[in-house]
Amino acid sequence: MEFVVLPDHPVADEVFSRLPAEYRKNTLHHHSGRPWLVGRWPADAAICAQSGPSRLVLLGSARTTEQELSAHLAKVRDLRDLDRAAQRIAGCFHLVASVGGVVRAQGSLSTARQIFHTSIASVTVAANRISALAELRRLTLAEEQVAMSLLAYAPPWPLNERSVWREVDSVSFAHYLRLNPDGTAEATRWWTPPEPDLPIAAAAGGFREALFTAVAARSGMSSVIGADLSGGMDSTSLCFVAAEQDLRLVTIRRQSMDPANPEDAIAGRAMAALPDAEHIVLDQGTASLFYDSPDRDDLDVDGPPPFIATMSHMVDVARIMASHGVSRHMQGHGSDELAATGATYVNAIAQRDLIGSLRSIRAIRAMRRWSIGTTLRAVRPFPDYSVWLHRCADELDARPNFESQVGWEPTPRLPPWITREGAELVRETMRTAAKTHPQPLSPIPAHHEMLRSVVLNGAITRCASAVGARFDVSFEAPFLDDRVVEAALAVRLSDRYVTGRTKPVLVAALRGTVPGFVFDRTTKGHFTLDTYVGRKRNLAKMREMCEESRLVALGLIDRGRFRQVLSAIMPDAANINPLESTLACEAWLRCLPPGIDQRLG
Template sequence: MYHLSSPEPPSRWPEAAGSLVDGRRRVVFDGATRLFVLGNCYADDRQLRDGLEHVRSGSWARLTEWPGSYWVVADTGDTMAVITDVAGTRPVYFAETPAGTQWSTSARALASRLDAALDYEALTARLVCPTVPEVAGDSTAFEGVRRLPGSHVLLVQRDGRHRIQKYEEPRTVPFETAAAELREALLTAVASRTQAAGKITADFSGGLDSTSLALLATGTAGADVFAVTHADTTSRNEDVEYALCAAADQPGLRHELVSDADGLFFSELLGAPATDQPFPDAARWRMRAAYQRPCTDRGSDLHLTGSGADTLLSASPFYLADLARERKVWDLMHHCLARARLRHLPTYAVVAGAVQLSRTTHADALQHLADDLAARPGRRRPESQARLHWVRASGASAWLTLDARRRLSLRAASAAEGCSIPSSETSRHRAWAELHEFGTYEAELRNQSHGAGLPHHAPFLDNAVVRAAMAIPVRERASTTVQKPLLGAALKGLVPDWLLARRTKGAYDGNAYTGLRRNVDLLRHLLAESQLAAEGWIDGGAAGVELERLAAGVPGNLAALEALITTELWLQRERTSTVAMQDA
């Protein structure tokens, strides 16, 4: 994997290593002021040179306003600024050492430089509470190696000391303003990429996100877009039908349905391209590779995906608490009724859950999480399915050892004591936490795709797109009639109305269960050799019981088991790599 790292004296410029699969390096300078941009940045040369003035003034946010997805490293002569993007998809890792702060865009590269050990507590915290930064923290899989949060800049002084500064402050604009900004940002994100590309390919699931981007790409003059749809025979959904309708008679679009009986969850796990950090979706790599292979075979230099749109543009159920807190009675009843029908729950129970959550502070929620983590699974009081949560542990919490429960519970309890987030800001805080966690996911998805030879792009996570989408209250992302109201308003007239109005979403449960049963022996082996169990963090036997239940077709914690399996896979590779280096 290509990465940048902090320079070794006497140089003041970042060091590069690995093969640059996608994007390019661009440098401008004026005397001691220098600007380095890495990735898919579509600013022109004049814009980059103008960026030198923003470096001199320390206006870091201005350096994140160009189209694309990229890292920025700026040097004033006295301070080096390393800037990640708003969502955190371009990761920056750092560590404090006796020689000063060191950083890298690869945690593994930095850990190798420092000879850092694995951090099993951090791995377990992220496995159990991935979207709760108060518990997962900024730690990584390596001791002493920390991750810079999205929307922040790492400022390293010449003497080696550092500080972290947030450059993105939340804002709120009217829904119509956000829709207009989102429309312009998406058009720019897609057009800037297609104009710079030679061979354009795209996911074309038939869903709202990837399909819309591919259709927008055909609007670029002379664009020829090759789009693929996964025709999965193991799962029943409407994706193929919607994809065929969207592709019919669309100028500039060549569409192909791809079916591969071996493209299953958990297939060929040991052949999965390496990632920098554990990647919960690594088990799906063979499924993605199956339908994306025609794009790789065509030598794609731009592959568009809808990655990130669900997290960015959909509303988590906790938005109902905002409706209750703001006493929007009609809206609250309307949305609770819709959720009750969808989940087959009593309407009064959903309303009660929303009202109860509206009276729960974020500090209370963290303390409830601490209590839940501390309790053994069999001793927890059953809760109503209608109950809503600000924060919640994943299903992997059921497999924690007693000591692991105690340690993670202490993390959550300590965070609860120091929490000062006002009730009016809780849903916004949670939305940003979920987005930044998805940023860590997207970084590894890109690593894995690049490892397979496909230049993965996610225009929905460009800075301007994120800024537009995050500028409305969470409750305005929700609708009882359409999936993503803000996206629908932004793309009206650009993509078919019937696509914007689609209410169903493709699911691949059949693929997951088929792949799990077919590869159950390998999964048993990974759990039997579990390093998290050997280190005392996970009860491997309990996880093994869950695996057998799922293999028998019993619904259970499939997502949690997938995350555990992929973590163990990553640890196995890391151990093998370490042994190989020691033997060399």
């Protein structure tokens, strides 16, 4: 799905005429008759409403009807009146409206649905994909953002939402874009996090309802839905929620190479407990290896993908789901982050009630094996966000120390193969951002970290959907939906952690729907062995990328040091995340249209 949003301005006709024919399969108009919303999307991915001169479209997965939308639109007098619709409708969608010639365009909080914008013929034009805007104007790479994409753990807020193209901006978190009839534009905030004041007993019902309606928003669009069934609590829970709805369920899971992975056994029991679903298992003979295609050449121009190791697997899932009639495939992204109980959580409960939270702090310290020094850093007040961001810039090249990473976010780290010039570019970009005194996503550190992770997972989902688009499959993450995120944030902080229990909010909400063997487990699986085996078997491709590196040509990484890391007999675990980032960025640069990688700003 790709679309362009045009202002109610005379230039809109000119911009419309410049779009390729395939981008004009669907064309909706302002009340004035000028083109407004132009693009290509499946018929079941759009819900349209009209009332007098006003128009409203939801693109994606939404739990509403045209009649309900029209009734709401009839009460709208200006763009702010649409806040209520944006805050009440379940699902994950773009909201695009034209009210009195003024346009509102927004995505989801997670950015799984995102809005980008640029200036064309002196007016602001928006789109859900940068590739659509690239059809209308010349774009130049922003080297500093390319360098930022090499950081382990992703760039810190707000640098993680910046485009790698100088001419393109993204709409900031919790804001919508207003396109005025004179061609100007401005961003307006429409959402703020709720106060965490609901005890878990009261919050569980709201979280359950939000999750059920999130799944219903996908299943309501089709009689069949796909879902991961990894054996983990998150994706497995979604399968059981989907099974309670009137539709055909197709599940898929990747069998781990590690015979000791406990999630395979849980997944097997879950499959038996879902006899009416169709189950697909990818074993070692049918599953793509991790890093199977780091040298792929079909990534879109939006920006470096947030993952590359599992790209071939995502293609496999989309292809298989399409062959089974699935157009929407659910994944469990976001649940871990909504249940996070790390350093930011400890800080939040300590600031609210240090004495009352000592028992939980001691339990978390024991579970995470923190030193007394780390625990003290976690409970004392964090510095202002801008101060923390500037401090991170000064410590970018420090050796990763997972015990001491206490702050608003995981401390960003430079890969050891970055050049001195590349490192300085990242450092100055962060320092410049810190000088603007950016505000955190929430004044509560735990909420900031949860929301930052929601945004990162949204980017993963958006990238996966771009991969799935060639098979007409959309990847969906119900845990990232606005209403689900709100319900999770509303839980009282002291109730978010229970000693000896994993994800108490999820368990309280879905106990009875999801079997006890899923929730009562005490182990967690991982794909470490798959990662190392995939790396080993695909080293030749990685080394070829190193020898022909675009990042080396841009002066951002040192070929010799990168070659040395790839040639190491025993790979350093600390390099897994930065290696993923570097290979993803390298692969993306190789996929740019001919000549575009020379158009540096």
